[in-house]
Structure formats: structure tokens, C-alpha cells
Amino acid sequence: MRRPSARTLAALAATALALPALAGCSGEPAGLTIYSGRNENLVAPLIDKLEEHLGTTVDVRYGGSAELSAQLLEEGDETEAGLFLSQDAGALGALSADGRLAALPPATLDKVAPDYRGSAGDWVGVSGRVRIIAYDSEKVTTPPDSVHDLVRPEWKGRVGYAPANASFQAFVTGMRVLEGDEATRTWLKALKANSPKAYESNLNVLDAVDSGEVSLGLLNHYYWYEKAAEKGADELRAKVHYLPEGDPGGLVNVAGVGLLKGADKQQSAYARKAADFLLSAESQRYFAEETKEYPLAAGVEQAEGVPPLDSLQPPRIDLGRLDSLKATLAMLQDVGMV
């Protein structure tokens, strides 16, 4: 039998520690480091173009938006990141509230409508998404026009939703801002009493509607359009219904970017350019086509088949207030949804 002595073990540990360290030392430091809460498969092609545009290397750390924002909060001024690309407004709002984000130049901010940027001028939306009701077209002919209708007896046990999902919680926060805490709590209780089915993600909700497991589902618009692009719109049992008249169920949320305060001058300059690049026609078209999200700048139109944003009647709301998720969470816990 081989005898691993203490010395061998120590040597092994030392080598083991040193090897990856050496491997990691290759390559020059990047001009810009981005923390991205958006998926690599989606963002990577855009990053290649960004590198070309900036003429420097761009390193990207991918992770969940909430996890990365917690990491950025822990890192403080020591962060290596120059830019944070977030999946939703809430994570940007949390960083903004903690004073971690640097002000964006007015020229950058003005590329996007005031509704879709941070009220402190330190983050800006790059693409938008709309909450919709997906319905099973084989069982439902007239889907409800308001989330308030979902608490009616006819929908008992027939609604699918993703209560732990950030988009659903952003919607509830929006409802609190629009209609007040009491009304929202009453609605949540009534919805819970109507036995909705909880799923982990928006995609699961859509699949459940499409298979007829539930008749209605609360989710973001682009999941349906992506699935339709993959399978063909006619193949889907699930159809999309946009909520009219500023119903809170039709909230528009955004993915956005913010510049980090800890970055040095050179990196900050690159980060500002990168923010502008993400709002350029090229990037905006990319988001519209690849994710079926709404472009927010440069006059780019949404993907074919997706109704224009200004034809919808989403509720008007300060997206910066969507970071006040804590009270929402307490409410959801109180009602027993999460």
C-alpha cells in the first residue's frame, strides 16, 4: 500500500494550491470588468462586439443578479467591476440605495424614457419586459382583463404563478405602490384562497398553461414569444393576453446597467462607453431579436409579432421604488405564498 506521509500530503497541497494560481496568471488585465446578472449565452455575443467597440478586453463575471449585487455590496470600493448589468431594476435599486453606483452622464440617461431609469440618475434600463396573462386557448375564450378578476370562483385552482420569482415580486411591489398595501394584501389573500398553483419559474408557468395543467398563468411576455419562435406560434396552446387600462398586472420592468463607484478612472471611462454601447441601435436590435424584449433606446422597434410598447397601457410607476421588496416579501410570507 502506498504510504502518503505528512510531507507528501503537504507537498501535494502546496502544488495543488500553486498550480491553478499559475494557470490563472495568464493574460493581461482587462480594460473593463462587467458583473452580469444576465445569462452568458445571451450576453456573450454582445460582449464580443463591445470588445471590438472599446478596443480593449472585457472580462465578464456571470451570476444571479441578487447574488452579484450582494457581492458588490460586500466588495464596496474594492470591487474590480466597472459595470453591473442586472436582470431587473430591483438589484440596481438596492445598489443605488447603498450609494454604490456612480452618476451616469445626462446624455446617456436621456437616451431612455424617464419611466425606465433610476430616479437618482445612477442606472438606466436597456431592455424592457411586460407582465402578461398567458391563457390556455382550448379552455379559455375570454381571458380576464385585470389581475383582480383572478380571485373569482371561476378561476379557482386554475391560475399558475411563480411567487418566489423576482418578476412576480416586482409586480406585487408595483401593485403596492399603485393601489396601497391594504388593497394588495387583500388581493393576495383572496388569490391564495383561490388555490393558485405555484411554480419555480416563469418558464414552468408557461409550460403548465401550454399543457393545460392550469388555465391562466402570470408571467413575462418574452417567454411566450421565445417559445413561439422555437416551436411555432400555432403549435402553442398557450396564448398571450396584455392587460389594458394600467392594470397592475401589466407592469413593465427593465434589465439595466449601472456604473460602480469603486472603479478607477480608466475603467470608468470604458464603463460609460459600454453603457452607451448597450443603448446603441446595434445592441437594442440584438435584445429585441434575441430575447423578444422591448428595446428602450435608439428608436429600435420590437421584434416582429410583439405589439409596440406604446400600444399597451402599462401602469405608470417609478421603477426605482421596486427595490422596496422587503415589505412585499413580508406580505407574501404573511399570506403564505413564499
Next chain:
Amino acid sequence: MTTPDSPVRKRAPRPGAAPLPAGRRRAAIRPPRPLLLTACLAGALAVLPLGYLAVRALERGPAFAWDVIADERTGSLLLRSLGLAAVVVAACLVLGVSLAWLTVRTALPGVRVWSVLVTLPLAVPSYVAAFTWLSAAPWLVGFTGAALAMTLVSFPYVYLPVAAALRGIDPAQEEVSRSLGHGAVRTFARVVLPQLRPAAAGGGLLVALYVLSDFGAVSLMRYDTFTRGIYTSYRASFDRTPAAALSAVLVVMTVALVAAEARTRGRAGHSRAGRGTARPAAPLALGRLRLPALAWCGTVVTAAVGFPLGVLGYWLAVGSSATWEPALLSDTALTTLGVAAAGAALTTALALPVGVIAARHRGRTAHLLEQAAYAGHALPGITVALALVFFAVRYARPLYQEPPLLVCAYAVLFLPVAVAATRAAVLQAPPVLEDVARSLGRSPLRVLREVTVPLAAPGVAAGAVLTFVVCMKELPATLLLRPTGMDTLATRLWTETGAGSFAAAAPYAAALILLAAVPSYLLGRHRT
């Protein structure tokens, strides 16, 4: 230090009844200083996350933290977590012990293959297990599904140490039992089982802590647990304070569980009575039980490994997102092997002194060290990762987001895995041999190097393999601490499933499982 060990020990082959005083007297022998220092270093590293939790949980005052903890939901979530842990541990004990016995002690056909196959489930990330089962049987959602997925990925935590222990047991005791008229079953229950208790209890503890810390499977199965509550706190409120306060509760829970396990571990003497090296037991002929035994192994392996691989294969076949990038896959696999091997090496090196002290020098120090090693093990990966971010940016900035820090994170996360294996292995080595070496004038460190470690080597190696495999599939800490731009198989898997491209994810999951087979196979070959 030079006191020869009690002669009582030598004559204490009665399992389950070896005298406590022997243990007490052992405590009088102080561990050699270098051993103690390394062990303290390991302990200090392991309690780093607790320091972070204290800072974060109390940053808005103790009253705020107490309000978070005192919430009525805390108690109910804790009960749900503990309930799940209890069921999974019980199931893992049944699976682990039965499979260990079949693969080590019986003439099971294809025993070499089986003994590799039954370790592979460890390489299946819990969320992959949950996801594949859920896609095939949506009705599993909830407690049943969570318990099933967790059991299937974590029973090797019990299997590996128990199998190692079985190999180390002196068959002479069983032969004596049989010659005195006990049957095979009775002999197993009266003679073998008590000797397996430390290994099984150690494995069971790891399973319990793993269940407490898991987020992937329970969230997919929509079974609310304490850890899921902590994640929700990060994700929905972007607030680290309540998450830290809740995490502190998990630490208290862990300390209680470790203490309970130490109690069940009991006072048994675990070493061989005989002299010299272990003589392998003659394999038991299974007779009519051969087919049922094969069916049992087959069912478990199919459910735990075959099924997820099958579902992944199906996705690969039907999915539109299938992209075959061999270069990227092999690069990622190499990186994964590198960091996981480094993680396993460091963890094992740090665990060795802790395990030896825990086994040989029972006493307050040993108890504290062991508690320290385990304390953070039930914490969710995200909390441990944030703790290391916190300390690294302040005190080790040059290491931040470099491979050594990631490797240290693995050591913090998985130290107990290696400690449990080491301790069980050392416990089985007869202390009398150490006494002899000492009496012949060997220094304590030489005794350790020339007697204890070689005797415990198979168990320590099994622990290293275990650590290696769990390092490979680690996700939350890897995401935060990896060098920017570095990918492991687990992070690629996360990226692909996050984008909904399950077919593209399949090769990474498959590679993870296949790579885990290599060390298991080598370990199995070395043994004979």
C-alpha cells in the same frame, strides 16, 4: 506524552462496550504541537464564516436580528428542514449500509463495477436530480420529491465511510460469533453493525448538514426549508442582515447536531483485536439472495445515476439547443479537475490533523476543533461565499477572485467531509500499534507518519475522493469566487440550464458524472 496507552484497550474487543476510561486516559496524551497547530489553522479557517455572520447579523443591532429570528415563520421553516433531514438521513443509512455490505462482504456478481457505480450519485448536483425527476414525474413535487432527490444524491456520504469501515473490521470477531452459534444476520447486527456506528453516524451527520444547506433541490421541488428562506431573503430583499441572522440559527442547529452525533457515536472500541494487517473477510455467498441483491443495487444506481443521465441523453437527442463544443468542454473539464483536485488536497491536508485529534486525543480541545470544523457546514454556499468575499477584500486583496481563494472556499465548505472520513479511519487503526511505536522511541510525529496515517490511508483516501467529487459540483461559491471568466462544469451547467438550453447542458452534466467515476475507480483498484 510518553505515557504508554492503557493496556485495557488491547483487551477491549467487545464492540459497543469498550470502557470510557480508556478514552479519558487518551485525552491525557496531548497531541503533538505541529499537529495541534495545523488543526487550529483548519478550525480557524472553518469558523471564518461565523465571524462574518456576527458582523452582518448585528450591524443593525441585536434587536433587529432577534426580530428576524423570533418570527414565527423561523420555527416552522426549521421544523420543515429538520423533518426533511431526518427522512433523508434514515433513507441514506438504509441505502448506504446495505450497499456497503453487499459490495464489501458478499460475492455479489460484478462487485468491482458496483462499488464504483454506487459512489457516482455524489457527482449528480442535487438540482439536476430534482429537475430530471420532476420532468418525468411532476406529482413528486413537495416533500416526497425533495426527499427522493436528496437521498439519491447523498447516500454515498454514508456508503463510502461505511464501506471503508467494513473493510477494516477484523473478520475474526465475526468468525467467533458464528462459531458461537449466531447466524449471519445476528452476527451482522450484534458484531458488525456496532463497529460501523461511527462511520455511519459520521456519514449521517454529513447528509443531515447537506440537506439543511441545500437550495437547488428543495427550490425546484417547491418544498420550503430554512435555507430556501435565506436565499429568498437575499433575492427578494437584497438584504444581507436578515439572511445573516437566519444563517446564525443554522449554525446553532449544526452545533446541536454535531453534539448529538458525538453522543450516538458512543464509546465503542473500533480497532481490530488482532495483530498485523487486516485480513480480508471471505466473501459471503449470496445464494438465493443473489438476484434480489443485484436488483437492489441496480434499482438504486438506475434511480440515482442512470435516470438523470437518461433524461439528459433524451434532451440531447430531441433538444434544439444542442451545441457540441468539444474544445470548450475539455477545457472546462480540465479546469474543474484542477480546482477540485486542489480543493480536495487542501481539504484533506487540513482535515488530517483535525481527524487524528478527534479520534486519538478526545478532550475539550478535540471537541472544540471538531465543532469548529463542522460549524459552518449547514450554511448555504452563498453565505459562505459572501463571508470569504468580506474577508478577502479586506485582508487578502491580492488573492481575491484568484484560484487559491476558491480552493480555500472549498476547504471551508467541505472540511467536515474529509474530517469525518479521517476520524473514522483513524479510529479503526489499532492504537496499540502506535503505543508500540512510541515505546520504541518514535516521536509522536513519526508515529503519526509511519503508523497512524498509513493505517488510516484507505479511509483518508476515500475522504479525499469524496471531497474531490463534491468540489467538482459546487456552484454558489464557485460563481462568486472563481477568477472572472473561469468556468467549471458546474457553472457551465448553470449557464446552459439558466438559458433553458437543456440539450447544451447535458454534456456538462454527463462529464461531471463520468469524471467522478475516475477517482472512485482508482480507489477501488488500489484496495486489492
